[in-house]
Amino acid sequence: MKTMLRWCSVGLSLVLGIWGCGDDQQGNRITGPDFKPGPGRAYQLELVSFPSADGVQVSALFGDPQGSLKSGQRLPVVILVHDLFGSKEEWVFFLDQLLQHQYLTLTIDLRGHGQTPLPDDNRDSPDLSLEDLEKSYLDVQAALKWIGTQPQADASRIAMIGNGMGGNVTFVSMGVFPAQIRTAVALSPGLWDSQTLQPLVVGAGLKPFAPHSILYLVGADDVIPIDNTEQLEFARFSNTLAYSTGDPKTVKIFSNSSDHGLDLLHNKPEAVQLLLAWLETYL
Template sequence: MCYNYTIMKRIVLIILSLFLIFFNLEANSAQGLMEKEIITVAKDGFTIKSTFVYPKIKNQKEFPTVVLLHSLGYNSQWWGDLQDNLLAKGYAVLAIDLRGHGKSIYNARLSKTSWKSMKNSAYAKYPDDILSVINSVKEENTKRVFFDNWAIVGADIGASAGVIAADKYPVRPKTIVMISPVVRTKSLYIPVNIAHLDNVDFLAISGTDDTDSKEAAKYLSKFAQAQFLEFTSESKTTGMLMLKNDTGLSKMISEWVSEYLN
């Protein structure tokens, strides 16, 4: 009896989940947006989940794309107004839950894995995870080319992983925005990668009291081959919390990105 109850409970949850996905797609469709959940299996079998959203514009076959990579301990739901601002400018947005975060918590054995228990060797896989997701998006959208004209916005470890991924990807992003940048985090060390990214302009954003990020930005700027602008937010917090506490920051970032994507 308990066994049947468990099965029925799972069926109900699955039906509810499908309904919510359908409802979300319908709502976005009404607003002129197409939203897709991207499920990517990494090389080691870890499941990475992302949300890919782009405007529904008649006869437009490609969109400039912005990849959003969150802070350590957060997830892709924390971007707030930034995603809306980017979509309003006509860009596609790929928001990735990095492994161990958000919906990206199942390893090859289908066991839950949290970032809190991950070793540096797992964090080292972040850049390749990002590239795998990008390739998944391209494969599922063969009629559109989303990554010939693209940018990255990342916060702390997300920024570092994005820099390394950009160095590995054949088409350079037009710009990279780093919120609370770090020189080394976990096993991700980025100065050399920044040096490789010629013709890529950087925007490094630090909180008012975040001396570590300010010092990191100053050091990283020495390796940049193009423009490297340092900006101090009014917020006294770090990472994703700056977007919440500095209400003008999302608009500022979207305006910066719009100078590069066309």
């Protein structure tokens, strides 16, 4: 198995493993979290699941601003994708921003993460592999199909937001499903082969492949040092993906910032403003 290199809060991760899997609990409902903005404002999140084309049961949280179904109004949908070794719960802090702006949200666990298992394919190793990551767009495809069954969802207005490696999956999914995903935002995308340092999970070999309408947000100082003379730069990775992205596209590099992924949303108010403005304009 190829080893992969990416940035973690604890440093470099050279071997892929499963962060965690759980049993499907479709139909369970949770309320919350207690969002600070808005007096008396509360949103219900529903734990749902749906099958991928290769038989993986994808776990997700579905958020709906109250009253949309009762009013008969169809709302645009934002699919959110976590980082490597992450889960759908990492996005919960940001859901109020989207729900307040009248977006439905669908936050998914990619295969081998959170409550979504790996494929039951008689594999030799139980560990998450590069092939699993390369096929994560199938989990997004399952989400797109599920959205099409929801009466309150406007399936003609779907966006994606990806964090870290989830930004790679967002780029690939946009390339494979350009007619179904209208626009996207990638936060600090980046994943490299630890031996060759070649970019991974960038849609290699997928045809047709036509990513478009992506906003890239990245810190200028978000890097992985290799040795005293070489480093991997997430800003350069974003620029590489943007080169293959059709218009409209924007790469926003935050100077003097090493914030990675969701840290940009925590620490850079401008990042939140740019993200919401991008959705407002292109979704």
